[in-house]
Amino acid sequence: MSAWGLRxxxxxxxxxxxxxLGSWLLVVAVPAHVYAVTGSxxxxxxxxxxxxxxxxxxxxxxxxxxxxxDRRRVxxxxxxxxxxxxxxxxxxxxxxxxxxxxxxxxxxVAFRPAAQAFVPAVVGVGERLTSxxxxxxxxxxxxxxxxxxxxxxxxxWAGFEALVVVxxxxxxxxxxxxxxxxxxxxxxxxxxxLREGIRVLAGVPVARxxxxxxxxxxxxxxxxxxxxxxxxxxxxxxxxxxxVVLSALGIGFLAGAVVNRWVGRVQPRTVLAxxxxxxxxxxxxxFTAGGTVGAAGAAVVVGVCGSVALVVPQTVLQRVVPNGxxxxxxxVFLVVEAFATVVGAVAGPLIAEGTSVRTAxxxxxxxxxxxxxxxxxxxxxxxxxxxxxTIRKVAR
Numbered sequence: 001m002s003a004w005g006l007r008x009x010x011x012x013x014x015x016x017x018x019x020x021l022g023s024w025l026l027v028v029a030v031p032a033h034v035y036a037v038t039g040s041x042x043x044x045x046x047x048x049x050x051x052x053x054x055x056x057x058x059x060x061x062x063x064x065x066x067x068x069x070d071r072r073r074v075x076x077x078x079x080x081x082x083x084x085x086x087x088x089x090x091x092x093x094x095x096x097x098x099x100x101x102x103x104x105x106x107x108x109v110a111f112r113p114a115a116q117a118f119v120p121a122v123v124g125v126g127e128r129l130t131s132x133x134x135x136x137x138x139x140x141x142x143x144x145x146x147x148x149x150x151x152x153x154x155x156x157w158a159g160f161e162a163l164v165v166v167x168x169x170x171x172x173x174x175x176x177x178x179x180x181x182x183x184x185x186x187x188x189x190x191x192x193x194l195r196e197g198i199r200v201l202a203g204v205p206v207a208r209x210x211x212x213x214x215x216x217x218x219x220x221x222x223x224x225x226x227x228x229x230x231x232x233x234x235x236x237x238x239x240x241x242x243x244v245v246l247s248a249l250g251i252g253f254l255a256g257a258v259v260n261r262w263v264g265r266v267q268p269r270t271v272l273a274x275x276x277x278x279x280x281x282x283x284x285x286x287f288t289a290g291g292t293v294g295a296a297g298a299a300v301v302v303g304v305c306g307s308v309a310l311v312v313p314q315t316v317l318q319r320v321v322p323n324g325x326x327x328x329x330x331x332v333f334l335v336v337e338a339f340a341t342v343v344g345a346v347a348g349p350l351i352a353e354g355t356s357v358r359t360a361x362x363x364x365x366x367x368x369x370x371x372x373x374x375x376x377x378x379x380x381x382x383x384x385x386x387x388x389x390t391i392r393k394v395a396r
Contacts, residue, residue, distance in 0.1 A: 003123045003132035008181040012122065013132075015177030016115070017139045019079065022170025024147025025163050026086075028243055029155050030101075031229040034094050042349045043094065044230060050098045054106040055338030062110045063331025067324060070183050071114040071121070078111035079175035086171065089164045113330035120318045120326070122181070129318055130261065137311050138257035143250065152243040200325045201332060205380045206268070207321065210313045211336055213379070216371040217276055217309060219340035220364040223348025224283055230349075231287065231357045232295075241292045248296035252303015259304060260311045268312050269379035275312070276372035278305030280365040287361035 003009045035044045066074055085103035088096060123132045154163055201207055232242030278301060285298030321329050344364075351360040 015174035019174035022167035025151035059335035063328035066327030081107035083171035117326035222344030248299035256307025273376035275308040
């Protein structure tokens with residue numbers, strides 16, 4: 001069954017797609033701008049670290065808000081906050097960009113768990129949920145494919161300020177689309193406190209295992225993301241070449257959306273292990289490539305496997321956790337993601353400057369591979385969809 005037949009999902013998907021495109025137009029422009037102004041790999045990595053600081057400070061609180069309030073309203077307000085924050089980037093200084101990134105991320109801290117909880121409320125937890133997450137993964141792929149090179153062209157043609165304006169407009173469009181969806185209640189959250197959310201998380205074995213494993217994977221991924229732009233500028237030839245590599249990642253993510261539909265009935269621990277090993281191999285290939293073509297080919301592999309490695313845990317959580325608790329548990333995962341990303345965003349550039357970018361890549365690939373093996377052993381089996389539904393089992 002396809003989620004596309006549901007009006008509210010189409011509106012939610014459309015708003016998300018537009019705002020993602022606006023954000024990806026700045027994926028190359030922001031770090032390239034910071035690197036051009038400062039000449040520092042560490043300063044460039046700090047831009048990525050700043051993005052995840054609010055999740056560390058606000059993540060759990062935001063999850064409780066999401067489970068108590070109308071999630072549609074939370075997403076609309078978050079989009080408006082993000083639009084205002086991005087507008088502040090027109091100042092152009094590194095300090096202004098760091099501040100804008102922090103505030104924009106604060107909006108994302110509320111938006112992401114709200115969206116994760118709102119999707120299964122709209123489409124259910126059966127086959128339509130797999131369809132919805134596959135649609136979102138395909139959108140990620142298209143945006144990754146189109147956004148970076150388009151952003152590079154607009155940066156050269158219209159300047160950094162024009163890209164900022166486009167991103168602001170994208171958040172406003174997203175807010176309007178989501179406002180048109182129908183509100184859903186969160187009646188399952190009879191006890192909306194943090195303690196109750198932790199109790200539910202502790203009672204879901206697969207969630208307990210996925211939490212640290214996701215952190216390890218995301219830390220390694222962030223360490224390489226933080227050095228990708230400087231690597232592309234130094235080794236591949238410039239920002240245009242970085243845009244090609246990021247577009248190749250988008251092609252991989254687009255292909256990964258198809259794979260996600262195909263692996264929906266395979267045990268998640270098997271899928272995750274294979275996907276993370278594929279990401280590790282792709283990273284090694286990317287950072288040892290002799291040119292843009294080789295790097296782009298490796299990036300496709302990273303995109304395919306990375307898409308699966310990110311979507312599968314999300315789908316598992318949406319199925320095994322009661323919807324009234326998804327905001328809190330999603331926020332806990334967001335906090336772990338933020339902490340892991342900050343660690344990776346700082347560690348990657350420090351290793352690269354102390355040794356080399358390739359050494360940092362080998363370290364991150366090794367960590368990713370070790371996490372894949374650990375996950376294959378430690379992740380418990382889960383009940384897979386039968387007749388379009390999954391039975392949720394949660395400790396009482």
